[in-house]
Amino acid sequence: MIIGRVIGELVSTQKHSTHENLKILLVQPLNLDGSERGDALVAVDSVQAGVGQTVLLATDGYAAFSSVGLPPSPIDMAVVGIIDRIDLSA
Amino acid sequence: MIIGRVIGELVSTQKHSTHENLKILLVQPLNLDGSERGDALVAVDSVQAGVGQTVLLATDGYAAFSSVGLPPSPIDMAVVGIIDRIDLSA
Amino acid sequence: MIIGRVIGELVSTQKHSTHENLKILLVQPLNLDGSERGDALVAVDSVQAGVGQTVLLATDGYAAFSSVGLPPSPIDMAVVGIIDRIDLSA
């Protein structure tokens, strides 16, 4: 899974029928120290995440589309948690 | 998922039976600012996308072949939306 | 999916039972202009492809093993089309 920060949203009118009513978020991946890592990702939201929140993402098709209660559908990444805290051992 | 621009089409006569009647698109991945990112991708079309349009792609076999209503078939990427707008937070 | 050129074949006597009677091809990935991209891939053949032909490959386990009509089996890449033509927009 991947840690990131929600930075925006993507809007499509003409889209796959299973994507109706889904919110598609843009997420900037983060390192453990909060610095940015690589390019923004595009994921469905399954936990009512909002811009600026630090979140947990799950990848892989089967795992990701299960997050929004759908039968097999073209979704490969999902926001699945709002992160409260990262506990690192010294 | 991945943001890209449709740049062409791939034509095969001799192909897997599940690929009959599918349109196979070439898609250039894009960064959030519209600049190009990496090499062109090859994906089935599930939303009647056309050359020049900015689209959303879903990866992963199970997720991708579900986009065209097929039982398990050798498809690993699909165009699943025409992107109207990317809303980035300041 | 990936564009490549068939460059050889891999031969194993002692192998997983589901691999009996499968042809395992070596495929050099190609860029859209026909130049080589990265290292050779290893894939099952589902379309009677031959050495020197330009082909389309599908990746991902579930998608790939479905190409040869097998129940779940350890196959993660398949040649699924002989490419006639790539149409790129100007």
Added chain:
Amino acid sequence: MIIGRVIGELVSTQKHSTHENLKILLVQPLNLDGSERGDALVAVDSVQAGVGQTVLLATDGYAAFSSVGLPPSPIDMAVVGIIDRIDLSA
């Protein structure tokens, strides 16, 4: 699969229903000689692993969520063993 060392834990209150009661670990990937390789990973725990232990991780959605006895759920990596020993041939 991947070899790593558990370095911490990730805590979320607002999360996907399937993630309730799961422990989410931070794992530093390791080379065979014990040196660090790349960035920390985020994985569910299926074997009561603790901080400082060297562990085996399995990736891929379907494989990973099966480790915690769940139906399809948004999990893409799991800690599945505590490594006792790596036997390398001379």
Added chain:
Amino acid sequence: MIIGRVIGELVSTQKHSTHENLKILLVQPLNLDGSERGDALVAVDSVQAGVGQTVLLATDGYAAFSSVGLPPSPIDMAVVGIIDRIDLSA
């Protein structure tokens, strides 16, 4: 799929129940000319492969765990053949 050479074995006592009785191999990926490519991989054995043998690996969870006759289980890579010969076209 990936070509590699078996270089060792990984031993765990405390592990996922589905991993009981499985042999976990360390495999060095190889280029077509036999030179080493990248870092060692960790895979279950499904063909009684031994140290020093050149083998074929299948990746992807669903494909990999099917190699050892298991229901869904946290396995993402499997050794599925002993390679006799690589035939490259001139």
